[in-house]
Amino acid sequence: MSAPFGDHVSIVVFGASGDLAKKKTFPALFGLFRQGQLPASVKIFGYARSKLSQEDFRERVEPNFKTKNDKDKEKVKEFLDLCTYHSGQYDTDEGYKELLKEITEFEKSGNVSKPERLFYLALPPSTFTVVALQLKKLVYPENGAVRLIVEKPFGHDLESARKLQKDLAPLFSEEELYRIDHYLGKEMVKNLLVLRFGNQLLNAAWNKEHIQSIQISFKEAFGTEGRGGYFDEIGIVRDVMQNHILQVLTLLTMERPVSFDPEAIRDEKVKVLKAFAPLNNDDILLGQYSKSEDGKKPGYLDDETVKKDSKCVTYAAIGARINNERWEDVPIVMRAGKALDESKVEIRIQFKPVPRGMFEQIQSNELVIRIQPDEAVYMKINSKIPGISTETALTDLDLTYSKRYSKDFWIPEAYETLIRDCLLGNHSNFVRDDELDVSWQLFTPLLNYIESDKAPVPEKYPYGSKGPKGLRDFLGKHNYVFTDEGTYQWPLTRPDVKGKI
Numbered sequence: 001m002s003a004p005f006g007d008h009v010s011i012v013v014f015g016a017s018g019d020l021a022k023k024k025t026f027p028a029l030f031g032l033f034r035q036g037q038l039p040a041s042v043k044i045f046g047y048a049r050s051k052l053s054q055e056d057f058r059e060r061v062e063p064n065f066k067t068k069n070d071k072d073k074e075k076v077k078e079f080l081d082l083c084t085y086h087s088g089q090y091d092t093d094e095g096y097k098e099l100l101k102e103i104t105e106f107e108k109s110g111n112v113s114k115p116e117r118l119f120y121l122a123l124p125p126s127t128f129t130v131v132a133l134q135l136k137k138l139v140y141p142e143n144g145a146v147r148l149i150v151e152k153p154f155g156h157d158l159e160s161a162r163k164l165q166k167d168l169a170p171l172f173s174e175e176e177l178y179r180i181d182h183y184l185g186k187e188m189v190k191n192l193l194v195l196r197f198g199n200q201l202l203n204a205a206w207n208k209e210h211i212q213s214i215q216i217s218f219k220e221a222f223g224t225e226g227r228g229g230y231f232d233e234i235g236i237v238r239d240v241m242q243n244h245i246l247q248v249l250t251l252l253t254m255e256r257p258v259s260f261d262p263e264a265i266r267d268e269k270v271k272v273l274k275a276f277a278p279l280n281n282d283d284i285l286l287g288q289y290s291k292s293e294d295g296k297k298p299g300y301l302d303d304e305t306v307k308k309d310s311k312c313v314t315y316a317a318i319g320a321r322i323n324n325e326r327w328e329d330v331p332i333v334m335r336a337g338k339a340l341d342e343s344k345v346e347i348r349i350q351f352k353p354v355p356r357g358m359f360e361q362i363q364s365n366e367l368v369i370r371i372q373p374d375e376a377v378y379m380k381i382n383s384k385i386p387g388i389s390t391e392t393a394l395t396d397l398d399l400t401y402s403k404r405y406s407k408d409f410w411i412p413e414a415y416e417t418l419i420r421d422c423l424l425g426n427h428s429n430f431v432r433d434d435e436l437d438v439s440w441q442l443f444t445p446l447l448n449y450i451e452s453d454k455a456p457v458p459e460k461y462p463y464g465s466k467g468p469k470g471l472r473d474f475l476g477k478h479n480y481v482f483t484d485e486g487t488y489q490w491p492l493t494r495p496d497v498k499g500k501i
């Protein structure tokens, strides 16, 4: 773990005119400021080519700041006074020299002898290397400390990811680099280590002897509207699976790290990634959304920025296996889709059935970890139906955050968590170079297949539906057993629940 930054820090956001800066980076910086989590003396420099006045810039970012009361609203003004916008090119020296002048003035004002600078690249990856080069040449303090946050995508495949890594490595050390995968900053994802390793009940059952199937599911109720041009080159597998879902899966399946030390955690993540069997081209289900059934929502191909005959995958379910002692033969399904019936990200762990004999038929336990919305952990368990009935029915042990924790808890947004971690020098929730490499080794052959002529044509599913029709069978083939209808009522169980002794 690197030493935390002190109380006089310069933060520079490159690509400050862009979408991410507006929707996530500046709102996260504001959120940290509001909560008193930024260094006592901080200045935030926005940098991009667009010629924006200070006023234009502020009007751009401010609407996304979250405020609950008048006190927070006052904080907005205080925060914006810490921010300045600078227009400059990415590939020439002039803008960087001006930026350095401003940074140096700020540091002088605080009598800083060892400058601490955080650079955030909220930029398209095509610009990462040139900006990193210029930063190293012109704004890198020889006698201070630097942290560089880079955004996904880290490459398009194994080759390009390695090239990017090769270009960045001579400029910024691995200790200085913070590769963001914002799923690692989500509250429930951060809770996985505690849930798994802090509860002997789960810890003891977390293996092939007890677990029948694992599923990670990412659903979005909106399509690629407005982002089709970008998405067409990417597809759902690159967009969320090779990164977000795989990150969640590694935390879910890795061995116990010796400590919370970032390298101890990341070592275990890499180990389990290396134990994954190659992804099987035949163990996939691909989809692309079409118009909604009522015709109101557009199909993927209706987007003018998308190729008319595009086979881009907007839904994928992919089977995975881990060839190690803990997980051999346990089916794992990663699934993700756009334009579905709901927005939800969750993990489902289904346990093996209990021995027969006492029970004619009884359902299996299932642990559900809902990452969003409304974080929750609930375990479906069998219990006797209350009252004179002797039948059993599925019910649950339920930890839904909104019911259990008061609203007074500040649950940071993912980007707030990650920027704070970076300021603290904590790499635990950032992607390490070798981790990235193994994840691309795993996904690149499958992506090459999906994007080749040999791949199956993605099955159409209507916008707003549950996804391709083949999904139920696909999950069934991966040992997922659907709950018998009427035997699990949620959130309230009524006496008409069907029992199953």
Ligand SMILES: NC(=O)C1=CN([C@@H]2O[C@H](COP(=O)(O)OP(=O)(O)OC[C@H]3O[C@@H](n4cnc5c(N)ncnc54)[C@H](OP(=O)(O)O)[C@@H]3O)[C@@H](O)[C@H]2O)C=CC1
Pocket: 015, 016, 017, 018, 019, 020, 021, 023, 048, 049, 050, 051, 090, 121, 122, 123, 124, 125, 126, 127, 151, 152, 153
């Ligand atoms: N937007 C989002 O929600 C998310 C984005 N990301 C990642 O964050 C990064 C930034 O994303 P986002 O803000 O959406 O991107 P934008 O397309 O909005 O780009 C950000 C800024 O970069 C500059 N820029 C854009 N294209 C180029 C180019 N070809 N050459 C040089 N500069 C360019 C523009 O600023 P100017 O012209 O003023 O210099 C633009 O305002 C990307 O890597 C993206 O994948 C990750 C997760 C979510």
Ligand SMILES: O=C1O[C@H](COP(=O)(O)O)[C@@H](O)[C@H](O)[C@H]1O
Pocket: 182, 220, 239, 240
């Ligand atoms: O990285 C991305 O993630 C978002 C989903 O993030 P969430 O925090 O809103 O769940 C996804 O919409 C986008 O396509 C992808 O690029």
